[in-house]
Amino acid sequence: MSEIARKSGGRRQRRDSEELRAALLAAASEVFLEEGFQSASIEAVIEKVGGSKRAIYSHFGGKKELFLALVTDASSKIIDSLPRSDEVSGDFGWTLKTFGMEVSRVLMMPTTLALYRAVIAESARQPDVAETFFLNGPGRVAKRLAEVLNQFEASGVISIADCQRAAERFLGMLRDDVHLRVVLGLQPPPSENELEQSVDQAIEIFLRGIETRGS
């Protein structure tokens, strides 16, 4: 009954509803990422959208659920901009650089940084948020890079026992102390130029190491 009612009749309502939902999510994104989950107030979100708090409770259920929706949304969007493993060219160095640069840029985006802070802050209280973030975000990045490494492993360009772990190493090098300082707000994000130098150095180490050859 309500099924039928919804199916045909719900159409117009649902459209408005979804617009509102999107608007709420966008506003929540601004507020939560700027202030963090706990400091952020539902009221501030509503102020940006207009309307009343009730909207949030009917659409999402509560503050926590709104946050989870936001994290799901944001972490997926961020990753979508990364190159896919099936768009990989022949040259390994070039591939690694493209991938590294793209990841570095994403890591230093204000939205990403804020999301990172907010999620870590809440991870103990909201494990589902932490899991959603990781699976949609860093987890997928590592997986993609691992696939790329696998391809090059197969063709003999490189030799790695565990591509997954190696990928995580490379990404770890990109998420280094500079990243931590930026996350902590101790320095501004690096310029494109600095990013490039950083990626180049990481690649150099990743490919050839630092030991003196011929020893």
Next chain:
Amino acid sequence: MSEIARKSGGRRQRRDSEELRAALLAAASEVFLEEGFQSASIEAVIEKVGGSKRAIYSHFGGKKELFLALVTDASSKIIDSLPRSDEVSGDFGWTLKTFGMEVSRVLMMPTTLALYRAVIAESARQPDVAETFFLNGPGRVAKRLAEVLNQFEASGVISIADCQRAAERFLGMLRDDVHLRVVLGLQPPPSENELEQSVDQAIEIFLRGIETRGS
């Protein structure tokens, strides 16, 4: 006058006072690191120590100052357990492994993890906390490792342009996705065995890279 009074007379008072201060700090450590700064309540800290909130306000000034004192204390203590650059033996691989293992263990300690979460959560609102943490913690670790690398660079074992950055790379590899998953509470800290495998792999890459030699 009050100077004189303090100088001789304050002795007994001051001793009790410092005991109390230490007890407050210890209790604050438990509460703040478990709950995070915002969720932690002054009252919970007092409950552990006995006494009244007044003690915190006279000793520290307020909730924020208490947190800063805690972070200063905790981040220094953690680092003190790390090997110093002047205790370095002749073998580079061994040195790197010792250093790597010690850092990995520290990174995975519950206290360290909680501190990391709490500081990141508050970094935007309390920049001084972020700075204190970084300078006493990760910053000092990287510096120590950089000194070690410098020594081996000088003796030609390795070849690095920028030891500071290289040290940060190595540490970045240790603070990889596994660390992030543990920080987020998605998996328990690795066993000593897993830690060792992880460090070994990081060292292998750091020293020799993954590219097929002879190409």
Next chain:
DNA sequence: ATCTTAAGGTACTGTGCGTTACCTATCCAT
């Protein structure tokens, strides 16, 4: 003994905010 100084304790205040109870308007089905 008494005065002074400061730490420690009690109890209150004020506020911010998530949540909910209740009401109103809209829109489809018949």
Next chain:
DNA sequence: ATGGATAGGTAACGCACAGTACCTTAAGAT
């Protein structure tokens, strides 16, 4: 038209908790 359901709005509740005003106790100085 009309009934019924649902989204959206208004206003109030209730609670947790940082901070504080005021009092009490203790310790050293004279």
